[in-house]
Amino acid sequence: MEQESTNITDYSTTICRSMIDEDYISQLPDEVLAQILSIHPLDSGSKAVALFTGLLNRPNIKHGQDFESVIGDFLINFDENNPLKMPTKLELHLSKDLIVTASIGVNRKLNLDFSKGNKKFPRQFGWEIVLNTMDFAHSSPHLFSVKTLKLTSVNYLTCELVSSLISKFRYVENLIIEKCDGLRCLRVEGLAKLMSLSVLDCVDLKSVYVEALELKYLRYSGFLCWFSLKNVMYLEDVKLDCKGPGFKHLHHGLYNPLLRAIRDVKVLTLHGWMFMEVFGPLLSLEHNEQHFKFSKLEDLWWIDSCMEDDNINSLFCFLRFCTSLKRLFISIDTRSCSTRGEHESYTKVQKGRLRKLKVVKMEGFEFEEDIMLFKEHLMEVFNVEPRVVEVRKGMQGRCLLRLPKRQTICKTAESNKLKFSYKFVEEVEDNTGLCSKHPHMP
Template identity: 80%
Template sequence: MEQESNSFTDDSTRSEIDEDYISKLPDEILGKILSIHPLDSGSKAVAVFTGLLNRPCIKNGGTPLKIQDFESLIGDFLDSFDENYPLKMPRKAEFHFSNDFIITASLGLNKKLNLDFSKGNQEFPRQFGWEIVLNTMDFAHSSPNLFSVKTLKLTSVNYSRCELVSSLINKFRYVESLIIEKCDGLRSLRVEGLAKLQSLSVSDCVNLKSVYLEALELKSLRSNGFLCWFSLENVMYLKDVKLDFKGPGFNYLNPGLYNPLLRAIRDVNVLTLHGWMFKEVFGPLLSSEQNEQHFKFSQLEELWWIDSCMEDDNINSLFHFLKFCTSLKRLFISIDTQSYPVPCIGEHESYTKVQKGRMRKLKVVKVEGFEKEVDIMLLNEHLMEVFDVEPRIVEVRKGKQSRCLLRIPKRQAVGKTTESSKLKFSYKFVEEVEDKTGLCSKHPHMP
């Protein structure tokens, strides 16, 4: 220990050791070093601390940039990625234009471009309609000025910027995934992606009333907020659908307008749906005699059902929907007290008396937000009674260990009292052990 201490007694030696010579190297040299050096934690640290991967701000000689240079600046940003950053690590830049107009652009792996307009001067969110046309140019005879972007994320686009962004998008080719979020003034959205577009996500656009969508290859549709009207053309075989609507966006709902949406999700594999939406939109459509007999979500394997509570009427509505889900393997039930409450629909005989059905493939039910343990137990008994199935019931508790519900023999429950006279069996909860089967994996739509 003494020898080690003496080796650092010279202040000049300490200064030489502490000084950072690497960060002073030119970017070109650092780029070459990173291109031949293994990408371990040391390489990443060098890149981050020298700013090679993250440019916080880009200005033109200290003066604001011109808005008409927007497209060329984003183009340069995209073009220089491979040349200056050979390992294709994510990078970020901030463009300052006149009138306090700021764009934060970030470029990630697999040609993912994020354009964020939330900084700078935010005027009153004037409502507007937005038309986005993707992948419709003749790429065989296209100009060299086109940019290849696979995933495009647009944040906080407003009325004054939508045309600017639309013009830029026309120069992108092969966009496979489009994400639109936090566009407060957006009232109507029209997206045409005849080729290549496979995924569309629209979230946190509080004033959105209508979506027109034409996309031959679309497989994933995710949307949240308040229910809007969907007009779908050439959208037939969606596989991943998230309809996370906390309530209706209109004073009057016409279920017939959502027939195209119902047909489009018929072959879905993963679905998120609120209980109120089934009661007021899909329920009336599915309750017709023809749909009762022939309509099935025959490929649905994972369902995330969100409801305001799990009282008897809500359970009956859920089970009425489950009758159409013959291939369901995993069910996730989340209680959200902020979700839109629908008055009891007990007058509908088809909801209150759910006929027996089959769900032979159902292996696990994950629940969260239940106030009472007895509600989870009753859910299990309803599943046994209606569908003749007893899946693994897992309760997810925020900040606590998940636990499983076990049904125990009567002789082991001597002296124990049940919380409700409705229960037919005795139960206990045990902390969940590590799941090695993958049955309790996280739902794809969970945050």
């Protein structure tokens, strides 16, 4: 019997496309398919993949009933306590060109990935996602428990199917939307329990509307779009990994609501160009200059294309608003957008205080002298001398130490600008986690 089971598994994993085109499997009743999924053995070296074709041609697919029932049975039959005994991956052929791969992980994680099909659906679309608004006290027993939901490569043909399915999920806490080509306008409503939202690499996206009372974590990567955040009052950790402007003409006044929404964050990731062209002009207004502070910000992750004088000065202008900053992380990424020369030049930087700043991590700097000059500039402007750590790929992190005596022989023109002499010492232990790769960094 064991040998026979092994042969069946091998056969299922080597099934050819010509056999799929004959469409034997999709002719089976849904109840039989659910039973097959629930009893199929799964060892640590294989995945159970069920293939269905022609699903969109069924009369009731416009209501998403087949799609919902198959994914629902898949969720119900997953054994979270012992996932290797149940299938963790399901492949549905909605049509010849539309394929969805559904995978389940422990702690109620569901990933719906539509990237495997033929990508001939460039039509732009708007998408409204409503989460966690059902009356669960009088809810249907057919609701599914999903804590983390990841949606990949959803297009205009599949967005309604997905929306109908996830309206039956109980309390989604983490929502990830990525690589949805054609998605132009996104609206997410999660009035209860939605704590984390990630919108990643949707290249056509122009606007994001979010209404979520309990949202704490916001992640965005891609070109800068327009944000509307309603009833978002408790953001603690925000990543704005905007690779460049999404519009030919930026109107920074439109981003004042976003600036207010991130005012009380504890962790912030920001590109230098975005401060220069968007937030900088807003913060330079007289009212904001006097009253606006990131009073709770403790960790700042700053990404820039270089650290020339204007870039350093713009960073220091931003730091003046960060009165509680404890840790500063600077990453030089040459792929980051450079400013377009239309912003205000930050040639004069007023002095400020960063009493709580303890450590600065610097990554991607080409020359050691640039790190030394940055430290001296920081000491001069903010009257603070934090521990400075340099990290290079494939190398141990190094701490920059200031020596007590002035260097008498200067070997380079850059070193002539230094007021002190320095040396780098390898970090024996990394008690602060500075040398580890942070998820915010590109």
